[in-house]
Amino acid sequence: MSNTLIIWIVLAWFAVFLVLGQNVATVLFGAGMLGIVLMVGIDVLGGLLGPDTFYTASIYSLSIVPLYLLMAQMLLRGGVIKDLFQVGHRLSGYRRFPLGVATIVTGSLLGAVSGSGAASAASLASLASPELERLGYTRRFSLSLSAVAGSLSAIIPPSLIMIIYGSLTTVPIGHLFIGAIGPGVLCVLVYMICLRLFGEVRPGVEDGVSPDQPPAPDETRRSGSAFAFVLGLMVVVFGGSYGGIVTVAEAGALGAFAAIVGMLLMRRVGARDLFLALSESVKITATLMMLVLGAKIFARFLSFSQLPNELLSLMQPTLDSPRLVAAILLAVFFVGGMFLESAAVIVLLVPIILPLLQAAGIDLLWFGVSASMMIALGLLTPPVGLASFAAASAVNYPAAPVFRAASMFALAAGVVVTSLLIFYPALVTWLPARIQ
Amino acid sequence: ENLRISAGMGQQHFWVGQFMDPFIKSMQAQSDLTFTPFYSGSLVTPGRELGALKSGIVSVAAPLLAPYHEGQFPLSDVTQLPTLNTNSVKETRALMALMASDQTLVDGKTFYQYELGDKGLRGWAVGATAAYSLSTTGKVLDDPDDLKGLPMRAGSTLHTILLQELGATPVTMTSADSYEALSRKTVEGTILSVADWPSYSFQELLKYTITGLSMGHWESYLAVTEKTWNGFTDDQRRTWNEVAKKTAMDNAAYIDQLEIQVRKDTAAKGATFVELADLPEPMRARLGEAASRTWVRWIEQMEKAGHPGRAAATQWARLIREQGGEIPDGAARYLKLD
Amino acid sequence: MTFWRWIDRLEGGLASVGAGLCLFLIMMITVIGVFGRYVLGMDLIPGGYNMIERIAFPLLVFWAVPLGHRQGSFPRFDVLTERLPAALSRALTALVLIVEIAVFMILFWYLARFAWEATLSAREMQIGTRLWPVWPVMLMMPLAFGLMLLEMFRLLWKALRGGESGKTGLASGR
Ligand code: NA
Ligand code: NA
Numbered sequence: 001m002s003n004t005l006i007i008w009i010v011l012a013w014f015a016v017f018l019v020l021g022q023n024v025a026t027v028l029f030g031a032g033m034l035g036i037v038l039m040v041g042i043d044v045l046g047g048l049l050g051p052d053t054f055y056t057a058s059i060y061s062l063s064i065v066p067l068y069l070l071m072a073q074m075l076l077r078g079g080v081i082k083d084l085f086q087v088g089h090r091l092s093g094y095r096r097f098p099l100g101v102a103t104i105v106t107g108s109l110l111g112a113v114s115g116s117g118a119a120s121a122a123s124l125a126s127l128a129s130p131e132l133e134r135l136g137y138t139r140r141f142s143l144s145l146s147a148v149a150g151s152l153s154a155i156i157p158p159s160l161i162m163i164i165y166g167s168l169t170t171v172p173i174g175h176l177f178i179g180a181i182g183p184g185v186l187c188v189l190v191y192m193i194c195l196r197l198f199g200e201v202r203p204g205v206e207d208g209v210s211p212d213q214p215p216a217p218d219e220t221r222r223s224g225s226a227f228a229f230v231l232g233l234m235v236v237v238f239g240g241s242y243g244g245i246v247t248v249a250e251a252g253a254l255g256a257f258a259a260i261v262g263m264l265l266m267r268r269v270g271a272r273d274l275f276l277a278l279s280e281s282v283k284i285t286a287t288l289m290m291l292v293l294g295a296k297i298f299a300r301f302l303s304f305s306q307l308p309n310e311l312l313s314l315m316q317p318t319l320d321s322p323r324l325v326a327a328i329l330l331a332v333f334f335v336g337g338m339f340l341e342s343a344a345v346i347v348l349l350v351p352i353i354l355p356l357l358q359a360a361g362i363d364l365l366w367f368g369v370s371a372s373m374m375i376a377l378g379l380l381t382p383p384v385g386l387a388s389f390a391a392a393s394a395v396n397y398p399a400a401p402v403f404r405a406a407s408m409f410a411l412a413a414g415v416v417v418t419s420l421l422i423f424y425p426a427l428v429t430w431l432p433a434r435i436q
Numbered sequence: 437e438n439l440r441i442s443a444g445m446g447q448q449h450f451w452v453g454q455f456m457d458p459f460i461k462s463m464q465a466q467s468d469l470t471f472t473p474f475y476s477g478s479l480v481t482p483g484r485e486l487g488a489l490k491s492g493i494v495s496v497a498a499p500l501l502a503p504y505h506e507g508q509f510p511l512s513d514v515t516q517l518p519t520l521n522t523n524s525v526k527e528t529r530a531l532m533a534l535m536a537s538d539q540t541l542v543d544g545k546t547f548y549q550y551e552l553g554d555k556g557l558r559g560w561a562v563g564a565t566a567a568y569s570l571s572t573t574g575k576v577l578d579d580p581d582d583l584k585g586l587p588m589r590a591g592s593t594l595h596t597i598l599l600q601e602l603g604a605t606p607v608t609m610t611s612a613d614s615y616e617a618l619s620r621k622t623v624e625g626t627i628l629s630v631a632d633w634p635s636y637s638f639q640e641l642l643k644y645t646i647t648g649l650s651m652g653h654w655e656s657y658l659a660v661t662e663k664t665w666n667g668f669t670d671d672q673r674r675t676w677n678e679v680a681k682k683t684a685m686d687n688a689a690y691i692d693q694l695e696i697q698v699r700k701d702t703a704a705k706g707a708t709f710v711e712l713a714d715l716p717e718p719m720r721a722r723l724g725e726a727a728s729r730t731w732v733r734w735i736e737q738m739e740k741a742g743h744p745g746r747a748a749a750t751q752w753a754r755l756i757r758e759q760g761g762e763i764p765d766g767a768a769r770y771l772k773l774d
Numbered sequence: 775m776t777f778w779r780w781i782d783r784l785e786g787g788l789a790s791v792g793a794g795l796c797l798f799l800i801m802m803i804t805v806i807g808v809f810g811r812y813v814l815g816m817d818l819i820p821g822g823y824n825m826i827e828r829i830a831f832p833l834l835v836f837w838a839v840p841l842g843h844r845q846g847s848f849p850r851f852d853v854l855t856e857r858l859p860a861a862l863s864r865a866l867t868a869l870v871l872i873v874e875i876a877v878f879m880i881l882f883w884y885l886a887r888f889a890w891e892a893t894l895s896a897r898e899m900q901i902g903t904r905l906w907p908v909w910p911v912m913l914m915m916p917l918a919f920g921l922m923l924l925e926m927f928r929l930l931w932k933a934l935r936g937g938e939s940g941k942t943g944l945a946s947g948r
Contacts, residue, residue: 021855022870023848030877040492047491049881050888051484054832054912060613060823063831066797067804170612172619246808247620253804278794279838286793286838287847303478341849351478358446383853506899587817593900605817608824608900621811622823 028294035301067252073277074259078268083223107149111156118390121150136205144405154376295347337378441496444482499656516652518727522761527564542744559657563687566695567650572625601726648712728766789841796834836914840921886916
């Protein structure tokens with residue numbers, strides 16, 4: 001059988017079972033194994049499957065993932081995020097636009113402590129969306145805004161997909177986190193402008209209405225202490241890691257530890273919450289790791305097939321203009337993000353395009369941050385924008401209208417942020433080059 | 437027939453850019469063999485070359501990283517024993533001599549048979565790394581107490597033994613992982629050859645290095661299975677032997693040049709290199725003792741595990757001396773070399 | 775019935791207790807390491823890095839994955855199947871499951887062989903300055919994939935029998 005035919009068979013397998021709803025990890029395992037068997041025979045499976053599975057599941061840099069998840073889980077279970085939103089709400093004088101901004105900022109804080117854009121979107125949909133509605137935004141717009149805010153978790157550090165990208169490319173994860181700050185902040189700004197421009201309001205609803213019951217004084221104190229705690233935690237996690245005192249893994253462990261101790265001392269959680277937070281974090285991690293394991297086997301097939309090399313020779317004429325190559329590849333990541341879970345996009349595409357990036361001399365740090373940005377946008381857009389879906393399904397609302405406004409935000413950020421990333425790469429690379 | 441040939445590292449590494457690639461080029465020019473190269477462990481992760489050759493995932497490992505195969509090439513670690521005044525060229529010649537020698541170590545087996553032949557492998561030396569040295573991110577090591585409990589990155593069992601003998605705390609991790617660990621002081625130093633620094637961007641990170649005492653050299657093999665080798669014609673085999681040898685020596689000369697270059701470049705940017713001879717006496721003595729103790733412990737460990745460690749170490753020590761290198765005093769006495 | 779309840783408890787225990795404890799250990803080993811380094815100026819857990827990499831993290835993954843699988847949290851693209859008529863959707867579910875079972879049987883076979891060989895040769899790894907057995911960790915791979923296979927057979931049985939619960943285990947997660 002010719003190489004080309006085998007590649008087509010494997011791609012067909014991949015597409016068919018993906019569309020039929022087989023889980024992505026199994027699709028990767030199946031397509032990879034089929035390809036390897038067709039291309040070199042069944043004998044080599046024995047040398048690949050066992051060692052690849054074990055050694056991929058024992059990559060130190062991936063052990064960072066559950067630590068950040070644990071920290072986020074503790075903060076969510078301690079009700080800190082909710083309190084943060086209330087602080088913003090009150091400070092804004094219960095007015096409409098500032099509340100929208102508070103939602104986006106809460107989302108980016110949530111993004112900073114949690115991995116999953118969909119989970120962030122879902123919690124914002126139940127937390128922020130009712131308040132947004134009360135002040136006059138339409139329901140579908142409120143949900144879209146929750147999705148937009150939640151999607152920031154892919155780009156605002158610590159981002160799980162950046163941890164995975166770093167472990168696949170050996171770009172230091174700390175550098176990726178630092179590099180993402182500029183584009184992340186920019187993205188938040190663009191979303192604020194979008195909120196001003198596209199904000200969809202029910203006619204005749206008065207702005208700036210306080211809730212019927214003003215918050216009790218002890219509640220105010222409580223949310224104030226939550227605010228101070230998260231601020232302190234940020235200093236520990238980001239300061240420690242950016243200041244060159246601890247590694248990204250150590251920052252994650254310290255953050256999780258501080259969150260556990262803090263929530264227990266503030267009596268916001270009990271032993272049961274800790275137990276649940278631990279088990280939820282390991283489950284999400286294991287699910288992500290299955291994707292990574294499947295992708296490893298699929299990547300072995302890709303290597304045998306020489307597909308990355310053929311792609312390289314196909315792209316040869318464009319290699320002289322790295323910007324063009326980068327733009328094309330980022331578009332591929334965006335499309336990937338439209339269809340697949342964000343981690344799946346990273347594990348699937350990075351092995352294929354890594355040789356291209358190296359040949360075109362594209363900075364891997366810059367590309368990692370930009371690709372995460374593309375995936376964040378893909379979380380919002382049809383057909384499978386997981387953040388939009390999660391926001392809609394959290395309150396049993398149809399997804400299509402939520403997609404509409406969310407896509408507008410994604411489009412605006414896509415045009416503005418992407419072009420800035422491409423024409424001013426220093427936006428990403430300047431900061432990491434200066435901090436130890 | 438087209439041969440799949442694979443390296444665990446990328447083309448920027450001297451074993452790939454300066455060995456595998458030139459080897460392929462010369463072989464394709466001088467014979468009718470053709471190769472499909474795979475880089476950066478895309479097919480075979482470092483330390484899994486033996487299994488990959490056996491199960492036919494690849495036909496040629498360039499290199500087969502013997503030190504990464506935990507316990508599978510026990511005697512090949514001789515090249516990691518500490519020596520004085522050695523460089524890549526001397527070390528590569530010594531290893532070629534060791535592999536070609538018909539001196540038996542045990543049960544009528546030579547070093548070559550024990551390490552490669554018995555596994556159904558054919559192997560050739562690639563250029564040895566430059567001398568591994570002890571480097572820190574800035575901590576000056578001129579008193580034995582400076583080393584006490586100091587977390588240092590170790591890349592192999594022998595590094596671990598040596599660091600233990602020095603009183604430091606060995607932390608085993610890959611060089612790639614040690615970048616962040618070094619920059620955050622999770623470990624305060626590493627054992628690595630200076631020529632290897634650019635491969636891991638350590639030029640700005642490592643500030644203090646002790647030279648003159650080699651913490652061993654890493655060696656690896658160009659390897660194929662006996663079965664693959666038997667499929668070649670006599671012509672192809674002759675060309676292969678010649679090309680492998682020439683490429684390895686070119687590789688070694690390049691590595692020695694690179695070492696000098698990196699040392700010059702980083703010294704200009706403020707890195708300090710201290711010769712063993714210029715260290716205060718207590719520190720010099722501690723390093724010498726630790727180096728000798730490393731030989732003794734390695735030999736004892738090998739013998740206990742049933743491997744001819746003493747015979748291999750003795751033969752290796754002689755070959756190193758023949759090439760103009762030296763063996764730590766204590767080790768020489770232990771092996772009764774004089 | 776009792777068999778499935780037993781499996782359910784095993785998977786729950788492995789994930790929540792076993793893997794949860796591994797995560798707690800990873801955190802504590804790291805925190806203690808930082809504390810020792812900056813406060814006491816010494817390495818309190820020599821080889822902690824290697825323990826996390828080769829023992830705690832792989833155990834965490836292989837112990838937690840069966841429960842993640844059972845609860846249907848593996849990401850999938852389910853937009854199409856959700857819109858199909860029920861009968862067709864069930865037939866496709868069965869087809870997808872049969873293929874999935876085949877894929878996992880092959881995986882299970884090779885993982886079991888790898889782990890068994892590691893066990894027979896009492897495979898070890900370097901932790902700090904000592905050698906620790908690593909084969910028990912490797913044995914968890916066939917355990918994890920075996921448990922997932924069991925769950926797939928259960929789902930297939932349900933899909934083929936056509937009970938209305940045929941899709942519950944497959945419901946989309948995040
Ligand atoms: Na994040
Ligand atoms: Na998406």
